[in-house]
Each structure stands twice: as structure tokens, then as C-alpha cells.
Amino acid sequence: MYVSHLSLHDFRSYAVAEVPLDAGVTAFLGRNGQGKTNLVEAVDYLSRLQSHRVATDAPLVRSGADQAVVRAAVVKDGRTAVLEVEINAGRANRARVNRSPLPRTRDLVGLVRTVVFSPEDLALVKGDPSERRRFLDDLMVLRAPRLAGVRSDYDRVLKQRNSLLKTAGLARGTARDGALATLSVWDDHLARTGAEILAERLVLVDALRPYVGKAYETVARGATRDDAEIDYKPSFDLGGATERREIAEAILAEVGRRQRDELDRGVSLVGPHRDDLVLSLGHGPGEERLPVKGYASHGESWSFALALRLASYDLLRADGDDPILVLDDVFAELDAGRRQQLAELVSGAEQVLVTAAVPEDVPEALIGARYRVGDGEVVRDE
Missing domain, CATH: 3.40.50.300 (P-loop containing nucleotide triphosphate hydrolases)
Incomplete structure (x- = not known):
């Protein structure tokens, strides 16, 4: 292409x-x-x-x-x-x-x-979790374009739910009861769309992992493919859930547990918008792995950023087209x-x-x- x-x-x-x-x-x-x-x-x-x-x-x-x-x-x-x-x-x-x-x-x-390499790629390693979430979601959508709609739906649900949380947090009496009843409907939407995104990200990280190790070995001097590791970190313990239905149930349960906190803060605290992609490095068998952010040198950080992009390219190429x-x-x-x-x-x-x-x-x-x-x-x- x-x-x-x-x-x-x-x-x-x-x-x-x-x-x-x-x-x-x-x-x-x-x-x-x-x-x-x-x-x-x-x-x-x-x-x-x-x-x-x-x-x-x-x-x-x-x-x-x-x-x-x-x-x-x-x-x-x-x-x-x-x-x-x-x-x-x-x-x-x-x-x-x-x-x-x-x-x-x-x-x-x-x-x-497309796969883009740019100076901004260093933010994948040193930046906020939002940078890494966007990296995963962009790649996820390129592999399965229908997920662009799911991503859009989730953003819309999140915006509506956050607005309702602010309203419910300030309301009293029957107004509060009505807001909470409406909130439960948005909880279901959040769990459904959030579970689909989360499940797809888990699959993507598993598919990407070996490519990252191979790419890091190639671009970092003296490295092996076992040095670089990526892991998905949800905003709460999924309890081993991997299927969409199980993840949706887990999200709903956590939303119920965190409801008071969410109402107090007026924001949604549970879902894939709070997750992170954890990047870590080790330099030998049995050596403790350390997060790249905060511990890696500038050269190691650049090598990891390049490895993420190269891994994306290799994964997309394995799907079919260059x-x-x-x-x-x-x-x-x-x-x-x-x-x-x-x-x-x-x-x-x-x-x-x-x-x-x-x-x-x-x-x-x-x-x-x-x-x-x-x-x-x-x-x-x-």
C-alpha cells in the first residue's frame, strides 16, 4: 500500500x-x-x-x-x-x-x-498514561476500524456520565433520587462499551508484547528480547476476567463500590479511561524489572519509544498490508x-x-x- x-x-x-x-x-x-x-x-x-x-x-x-x-x-x-x-x-x-x-x-x-515516528514519541515513555492509552487505541482501531465507533460511543457515555455525576452530587431529596436512577442507566452503558475497549486492549497487548521485545533488542545496544516488557494495568482488579461479559460485570461491581467517591468528585473513576500501559526494563535473568518512566536513561527511553513504533509496524504488517x-x-x-x-x-x-x-x-x-x-x-x- x-x-x-x-x-x-x-x-x-x-x-x-x-x-x-x-x-x-x-x-x-x-x-x-x-x-x-x-x-x-x-x-x-x-x-x-x-x-x-x-x-x-x-x-x-x-x-x-x-x-x-x-x-x-x-x-x-x-x-x-x-x-x-x-x-x-x-x-x-x-x-x-x-x-x-x-x-x-x-x-x-x-x-x-500509517505508523508515525516523531520527536513526540518520547511522551509514550515519559508522559502521562493518556499518551499510552491513545497509542493503544489508535493501533486497535487501525487493526479493527469498527472499534472507532465503540471508542466514540465510550467517549460520549463518559461525558454524559460525568455531567450526571456532578448533578447528582449536588442534588438533594427527590432530585437526587431521580439523578441516581438515571445514573444507573449510564452505568450500564459505561460497562458495556468500556468492557469492549478493555477486552480489545488486553488482546492487543498480548499480540504486541513479543514484537516489542524483538524491536527493543534490535534498537538498544547489548539488549535481549527479554529486556523490554509491556503489561496492561486496569484501574481496578479484574479478578481474572477476560471476556466482555465478565469484564462488564466487573466494571459494574466496581462502579457500585466507588459510587460515593465518584459522586463526591464528580468524575468517573472506573473504566478504560483510567488504565495504563506499563513499560518496564530488566537487564538479566532474575533481575528486578523497573518502570521505564523515572528509571531508564534518555537513550533507553528513546529505544523503548522506537520499539513501540516498530512493534506497531510489525504487528500491522503481520495482519496483511504494509x-x-x-x-x-x-x-x-x-x-x-x-x-x-x-x-x-x-x-x-x-x-x-x-x-x-x-x-x-x-x-x-x-x-x-x-x-x-x-x-x-x-x-x-x-
């Missing part, structure tokens, strides 16, 4: 951009602030309907414009499909495939799959050894999109087509 043509209209800094692409490696070169990352961000947005740089869509629409359009011709098994998303400021987005509107914008998710690899300004953050290792590992991908400030930042293993980006123009080197 690869993108053969990218079209942008009022996306980020570009009023219009038309960029023909080939399979293999393409590098976008230019000074910081010239729009290199905007190009690869657009490709990634088509994959996930999210940016790897910002949390909302508003910054994606060029200043002064009402909407942005990202369109790409995607080649898979010799066939070409044109994917398009219309990003509307303050209104619902719209998506099309081969010019035909999709019933729901989220139906576009997963039709093209994802498009995006290496967004990542080489400037790595020492020479890790640059070369990463380049060699990904050089065989069907399509690799690289951004860099100077040509020297791109390792020799990733020699391919090159574009100069500057002053609003994207020009291919001949």
Missing part, C-alpha cells in the same frame, strides 16, 4: 499543494517551519482522522479559510482508490472514497494505515548508531515518508526521491 498522489487545499500552511509520490522512500527537506511536517501529517490524518501533533482539528484549517481538504490516491494490490476528507471548522467533517460520500466520516479510518511509515524529523533526535539501525529496519517498507531539515540527517539506507520544501512550494529534486 502506498500513496501515489497527495492533494491539499487550505490545509495548515498550504493554500494548494499537489505532490506526486512513488513507492519506496521519499524525503521532504527544508528548514523548520517551512511545511515539511504538514505534508506527512496530512497522510497520517487520512489514516486515523487525528493529528499526531494537535488534539483538535481547528489548527489544521489554514488561517482565514472555512475548511481544509486532504485527498490522496492510494494504491493497493495494483488498484487505486481516491480517499478524501473535508475538515470543517466548527462543523462536522465529511469523507469520500472515489468521490462517493461515506455515511460516516469515521468509515474512512483504516482504509490507509503500513505507510512516516519518519517525522526523528533522525535529528537520535545518535548516529540508532539512526542507522532505524533506517535499516524500515528501508524495506513499501512506502517511507521522511522529513528532515538537512540532507545529512537522512541515513544512506533511506536514499530515494527528495523534495525541497520552502516558501510554500514543494519541488522535487531531479
Whole structure:
């Protein structure tokens, strides 16, 4: 799978951009602030309907414009499909495939799959649990796009339930009784949608675990595949539950136990939105494993972040299609050894999109087509 043509209209800094692409490696070169990352961000947005740089869509629409359009011709098994998303400021987005509107914008998710390496990846290791939850959920949805709907439903349930908890916590008498009765309905919704997300995350972590160990062994000097470990940490003890029905029952039981705390604080304290992906390292048989956050060196942290991305790529590749690899300004953050290792590992991908400030930042293993980006123009080197 690869993108053969990218079209942008009022996306980020570009009023219009038309960029023909080939399979293999393409590098976008230019000074910081010239729009290199905007190009690869657009490709990634088509994959996930999210940016790897910002949390909302508003910054994606060029200043002064009402909407942005990202369109790409995607080649898979010799066939070409044109994917398009219309990003509307303050209104619902719209998506099309081969010019035909999709019933729901989220139906576009997963039709093209990307794995992005960027300087922000260090937050996977050193950041809040929300960073690791998003990493799992993005990968989960790329593997099974229908889960985008479940994820959206859970977010909606959580928002409604939190609002009701605040109301019920302040109410008195019959008003409080009525709020609590309504709350029980939302408890059921939370348990149902939360159990599906939690069960899928557990399966995903089990599938990802061996790939993480293998990837860490490859990128960390002197490491073995047993050094790096990932484990899923729910917000409460599941008691061995792994099936959706069992997990839903466990969530409901915990919600009942924590109800007073939730009413006092006005927030939902139980569910996958409170879980974490635990990253740990060990350096020999029988040695105690320590959490990467707070204990690992800067180099070990970078190696673990790279291992998570490489493991994602390998897992998606094992599912079927090669994802498009995006290496967004990542080489400037790595020492020479890790640059070369990463380049060699990904050089065989069907399509690799690289951004860099100077040509020297791109390792020799990733020699391919090159574009100069500057002053609003994207020009291919001949």
C-alpha cells in the first residue's frame, strides 16, 4: 500500500499543494517551519482522522479559510482508490472514497494505515498514561476500524456520565433520587462499551508484547528480547476476567463500590479511561524489572519509544498490508548508531515518508526521491 498522489487545499500552511509520490522512500527537506511536517501529517490524518501533533482539528484549517481538504490516491494490490476528507471548522467533517460520500466520516479510518515516528514519541515513555492509552487505541482501531465507533460511543457515555455525576452530587431529596436512577442507566452503558475497549486492549497487548521485545533488542545496544516488557494495568482488579461479559460485570461491581467517591468528585473513576500501559526494563535473568518512566536513561527511553513504533509496524504488517511509515524529523533526535539501525529496519517498507531539515540527517539506507520544501512550494529534486 502506498500513496501515489497527495492533494491539499487550505490545509495548515498550504493554500494548494499537489505532490506526486512513488513507492519506496521519499524525503521532504527544508528548514523548520517551512511545511515539511504538514505534508506527512496530512497522510497520517487520512489514516486515523487525528493529528499526531494537535488534539483538535481547528489548527489544521489554514488561517482565514472555512475548511481544509486532504485527498490522496492510494494504491493497493495494483488498484487505486481516491480517499478524501473535508475538515470543517466548527462543523462536522465529511469523507469520500472515489468521490462517493461515506455515511460516516469515521468509515474512512483504516482504509490507509500509517505508523508515525516523531520527536513526540518520547511522551509514550515519559508522559502521562493518556499518551499510552491513545497509542493503544489508535493501533486497535487501525487493526479493527469498527472499534472507532465503540471508542466514540465510550467517549460520549463518559461525558454524559460525568455531567450526571456532578448533578447528582449536588442534588438533594427527590432530585437526587431521580439523578441516581438515571445514573444507573449510564452505568450500564459505561460497562458495556468500556468492557469492549478493555477486552480489545488486553488482546492487543498480548499480540504486541513479543514484537516489542524483538524491536527493543534490535534498537538498544547489548539488549535481549527479554529486556523490554509491556503489561496492561486496569484501574481496578479484574479478578481474572477476560471476556466482555465478565469484564462488564466487573466494571459494574466496581462502579457500585466507588459510587460515593465518584459522586463526591464528580468524575468517573472506573473504566478504560483510567488504565495504563506499563513499560518496564530488566537487564538479566532474575533481575528486578523497573518502570521505564523515572528509571531508564534518555537513550533507553528513546529505544523503548522506537520499539513501540516498530512493534506497531510489525504487528500491522503481520495482519496483511504494509503500513505507510512516516519518519517525522526523528533522525535529528537520535545518535548516529540508532539512526542507522532505524533506517535499516524500515528501508524495506513499501512506502517511507521522511522529513528532515538537512540532507545529512537522512541515513544512506533511506536514499530515494527528495523534495525541497520552502516558501510554500514543494519541488522535487531531479
